[in-house]
Amino acid sequence: MSTKIVNAEVFVTSPSRNFVTLRLTTDDGVVGIGDATLNGRELAVASYLRDHVAQLMVGRDSRNIEDTWQFLYRAAYWRRGPVTMAAIAAVDMALWDIKGKYAGMPVYDLLGGASRRGCRAYGHASGMDLESLFDSIRYEMEEGYKSIRVQTSVPGIEKLYGVAAQAQSSGERYDFEPANRGSWPVEEDWDTRAYLRHVPTVFEAVRNEFGPDLPLLHDGHHRMTPREAAQLGKSLEPYDLYWLEDCTPAENQEALRYVRSQTTTPLAIGEVFNSIYDIKDLISEQLIDYVRCASTHFGGITQLKKVMNYAEMYQVKSGFHGPTDVSPIGFAAQLHVGMTIHNFGLQEYMPHSEKTKEVFTESLAFENGYLNPGETPGLGVEFNAEAAEKYPYEQAYLPYNRLADGTVHNW
Numbered sequence: 001m002s003t004k005i006v007n008a009e010v011f012v013t014s015p016s017r018n019f020v021t022l023r024l025t026t027d028d029g030v031v032g033i034g035d036a037t038l039n040g041r042e043l044a045v046a047s048y049l050r051d052h053v054a055q056l057m058v059g060r061d062s063r064n065i066e067d068t069w070q071f072l073y074r075a076a077y078w079r080r081g082p083v084t085m086a087a088i089a090a091v092d093m094a095l096w097d098i099k100g101k102y103a104g105m106p107v108y109d110l111l112g113g114a115s116r117r118g119c120r121a122y123g124h125a126s127g128m129d130l131e132s133l134f135d136s137i138r139y140e141m142e143e144g145y146k147s148i149r150v151q152t153s154v155p156g157i158e159k160l161y162g163v164a165a166q167a168q169s170s171g172e173r174y175d176f177e178p179a180n181r182g183s184w185p186v187e188e189d190w191d192t193r194a195y196l197r198h199v200p201t202v203f204e205a206v207r208n209e210f211g212p213d214l215p216l217l218h219d220g221h222h223r224m225t226p227r228e229a230a231q232l233g234k235s236l237e238p239y240d241l242y243w244l245e246d247c248t249p250a251e252n253q254e255a256l257r258y259v260r261s262q263t264t265t266p267l268a269i270g271e272v273f274n275s276i277y278d279i280k281d282l283i284s285e286q287l288i289d290y291v292r293c294a295s296t297h298f299g300g301i302t303q304l305k306k307v308m309n310y311a312e313m314y315q316v317k318s319g320f321h322g323p324t325d326v327s328p329i330g331f332a333a334q335l336h337v338g339m340t341i342h343n344f345g346l347q348e349y350m351p352h353s354e355k356t357k358e359v360f361t362e363s364l365a366f367e368n369g370y371l372n373p374g375e376t377p378g379l380g381v382e383f384n385a386e387a388a389e390k391y392p393y394e395q396a397y398l399p400y401n402r403l404a405d406g407t408v409h410n411w
């Protein structure tokens with residue numbers, strides 16, 4: 001059986017938003033695809049793949065996934081970083097896709113088989129006021145979601161992450177995709193004291209309206225110091241959150257020791273991490289409850305499976321990052337991991353737009369709050385290069401934050 005890679009192609013397309021896709025083809029015509037999308041910095045990864053990786057793939061045996069991963073990681077000499085690891089992720093996913101197609105099995109079967117019937121997903125609710133927030137929660141529940149992330153506007157903050165229906169500078173609804181098309185990042189504003197005062201009142205109102213049972217989540221989006229994060233965690237304890245996400249930037253893993261010692265609110269971190277070394281202390285010291293890493297930004301299926309096997313020893317579960325900037329390929333890749341690991345927790349799910357689905361045909365099903373990648377051999381996603389051509393790359397930037405005095409703050 002011949003399994004040599006003969007072609008490695010990189011596509012950048014923008015069906016509603018930008019995506020970077022790698023396509024590997026073997027000499028008997030089997031095709032594997034991988035996601036290398038890095039929101040706001042897409043072309044850097046496309047160049048890394050096109051200019052430095054593609055020629056190294058040609059002639060390699062597609063079967064040796066671990067060896068290829070180690071080769072790309074170690075032979076670059078310069079380790080880690082979001083650009084490098086998104087490029088490695090794309091190769092890794094494409095190789096798993098190819099292996100699944102050769103085997104005639106979905107990737108989760110190759111990873112050890114299904115540990116569950118489906119992966120429970122959470123939806124996104126937000127509102128400018130309580131009424132619109134309640135409507136948004138009801139809508140998500142009608143869509144089938146059994147767990148819901150709640151983001152709210154805060155009096156005194158004009159433009160805030162995660163609040164749909166908020167006007168963007170372009171005049172369009174903010175919805176779920178925070179990146180704005182254009183050549184300059186949009187400025188948003190931030191006031192930690194106003195936020196810390198307001199958010200607990202919103203969760204109190206939500207609990208009064210929806211009762212104690214519904215699992216609720218909230219994303220702090222890296223904006224607090226450890227002490228402020230501890231204050232928020234404590235003040236949310238009466239509302240029994242499923243998790244509080246990115247309560248503080250975690251480049252400094254020790255910072256979580258203080259937060260953890262002050263509050264029993266469950267903590268989830270990791271969407272901006274790209275290596276197991278970014279999260280190992282958070283796991284081994286049990287400073288978090290959920291791993292938020294995404295296959296696309298974390299070196300692919302191979303590294304995500306390893307970190308989750310490590311986390312299993314410490315009773316830390318998965319909560320993989322699943323916004324629309326993870327393409328349907330990256331999303332499928334982590335869903336296959338979620339299907340097989342014992343310590344699956346919850347999967348973020350933001351359905352892709354119709355244009356995106358025209359370029360990426362998915363086999364996944366979302367039913368009654370659960371996601372299933374289906375039985376299609378490989379990842380279960382097809383990339384339509386002709387449709388992709390209709391949507392050329394458009395520059396887009398994530399917003400950034402300034403405080404009232406003009407200081408740049410974490411976004």
Ligand code: GCO
Pocket residue numbers: 039178219221271321322323325348398
């Ligand atoms: C989430 C994330 C996203 C990020 C986005 C940046 O929890 O889903 O915080 O909304 O902001 O992925 O590109």
Ligand code: MG
Pocket residue numbers: 219221245246271
């Ligand atoms: Mg987040």
